[in-house]
Amino acid sequence: MSExxxxxxxxxxxxxxxxxxxxxxxxxxxxxxxxxxxxxxERAAYLGISAEERGRQLLSLEAPDxxxxxxxxxxxxxxxxxxxxxxxxxxxxx
Amino acid sequence: xxxxxxxxxxxxxRPWIEAARPTHPSLIDTGHRVADLxxxxxxxxxxxxxxxxxxxxxxxxxxxxxxxRHITGIEAARHQRALRAWVLGEAGLVSxxxxxxxxxxxxxxxxxxxxxxxxxxxxxxxGRGGAAARHFARAGELAPHxxxxxxxxxxxxxxDSMGPEFRSMLQEWTAAGHRYYRPLPG
Numbered sequence: 001m002s003e004x005x006x007x008x009x010x011x012x013x014x015x016x017x018x019x020x021x022x023x024x025x026x027x028x029x030x031x032x033x034x035x036x037x038x039x040x041x042e043r044a045a046y047l048g049i050s051a052e053e054r055g056r057q058l059l060s061l062e063a064p065d066x067x068x069x070x071x072x073x074x075x076x077x078x079x080x081x082x083x084x085x086x087x088x089x090x091x092x093x094x
Numbered sequence: 095x096x097x098x099x100x101x102x103x104x105x106x107x108r109p110w111i112e113a114a115r116p117t118h119p120s121l122i123d124t125g126h127r128v129a130d131l132x133x134x135x136x137x138x139x140x141x142x143x144x145x146x147x148x149x150x151x152x153x154x155x156x157x158x159x160x161x162x163r164h165i166t167g168i169e170a171a172r173h174q175r176a177l178r179a180w181v182l183g184e185a186g187l188v189s190x191x192x193x194x195x196x197x198x199x200x201x202x203x204x205x206x207x208x209x210x211x212x213x214x215x216x217x218x219x220x221g222r223g224g225a226a227a228r229h230f231a232r233a234g235e236l237a238p239h240x241x242x243x244x245x246x247x248x249x250x251x252x253x254d255s256m257g258p259e260f261r262s263m264l265q266e267w268t269a270a271g272h273r274y275y276r277p278l279p280g
Contacts, residue, residue, distance in 0.1 A: 009216050012125065035206040037213035037232075042225045046216060048209030054133060055199040058152075061190060063143040064131035068121035071104055071111055076119040078096065079147065085181055086143040089097045089156075090123075090134050093106045094246055094255035 007044040019043070063088075098123045100137060100242060102249050125215055129242045130208050133200045136241040136275065140173070142180060150180075150187050152197045155277040166275055196278055207237035211247070218250050227251045239272065 006022035007014045010029075017025065026036045026045045035048035057064055063086075067077040078086065095118040099107035104122045111120045128134065132141060134153055142151035155166075156173035163169060179185035187193075200208075214229030230247040237243060244263060248255040264274055 007216075009212065014216070033202075035202070035209035037206075037209040037229060039213060039217065039225055039229065042217055042222060044213060044216065046209050046213035048205050048212055049130065051200045051202045051205045054130070054205065057131075058133065058149070058197050058199060059194055061149045061193060063141070063147050063149050065147075066127055066131055068098060068123050068127065069104070070119060070121055071108055076096070076121055078143070081096065081143075082147050083145050085145060087095045087177060087181075088128075088132075088141040088143060089095065090100050090128055090132075090137055090139045091097065092100045092137040092242075092246055093110055094101070094137075094249055 005043065008047065009044065010047040014044075096121065098128050100126055100129055100134075100246060102246075106249065126208070126211060126242060126246070133198055133204065134242055135198075135204075135237070135239055137246075142177070149197075150193060151278070152193060153278075155275045168275060168277055203236045204240065207233040207240055207243060210236060211243050214247065214250075223250070223252075238267075241274070 004018055005016040006019040007016055008022050008025050022045060026038060026047070029047045030036050033050040033052055035050065036045055037048070038045045063078060065077060065079045067075050069075055078088070097116065097118065098121045099111070100123045101107045103124060107122050114120075123129070132139070132153060136155070138156060139153050140156045141149060141153060144150045154173065155168060156177075157163075157166065157168055157170045160170050176185065180187065210229045210233035214226040214233065217229065218226035227250075230243065230251055233247070234240070234244040245255050245260055248260065253259050267274060
């Protein structure tokens with residue numbers, strides 16, 4: 001079966017499907033405006049989030065919530081800081 | 095204050111975090127999640143979020159020091175003064191309509207680029223570096239202004255992100271009349 005399976009990555013979760021079923025999922029995602037990246041050789045597809053959805057969220061001015069790990073692997077979310085002003089800084093070592 | 099290292103691994107960010115010994119949450123974002131949610135296309139990017147969890151000043155460029163001011167042309171103190179005034183409640187904020195007008199919203203090709211990045215990252219994590227590099231490169235073609243992708247993926251493609259490839263990319267970008275850092279006006 002592994003020879004024929006295809007990975008679909010959606011919201012950071014990968015599921016293994018039969019190729020035809022996987023491509024059906026990809027088409028369905030595209031049909032609702034989601035961006036889809038496919039690698040036929042690697043037998044994998046990644047379903048992204050549409051510009052419309054991101055735009056709508058940002059225009060609401062509700063700061064999108066997220067949960068990410070610190071160096072020790074402990075998770076922190078933005079919403080834990082509700083009630084305090086947050087200065088959010090994104091940086092990179094590169 | 096919450097800092098997010100948009101980086102290839104926690105080990106890439108570790109020396110910086112350990113040297114700074116922060117008391118605030120100092121997070122690692124290997125999947126560019128925050129970049130996608132907030133449409134961030136470069137670092138550093140800062141956002142002000144109020145007590146109710148609302149964006150009151152969208153993506154801006156701010157530096158902690160003037161170390162690179164000769165290159166960036168951005169003075170650290172200006173943003174720091176504005177930030178201090180906001181924190182102390184000494185400064186009025188712009189209206190929500192004005193805040194919305196300052197937002198930069200992603201285009202469909204920006205989100206296509208992020209999907210290509212996402213696939214590349216997924217492959218990279220599975221040891222498929224060569225395939226990952228193809229998707230990182232494709233992502234950069236789809237969103238040439240997105241240096242979170244174009245420069246941020248360089249270390250995952252075996253490219254020195256401060257080296258000649260970066261310099262020629264930057265040179266080409268600025269020669270075409272574009273800015274590398276795009277701070278908010280005012």
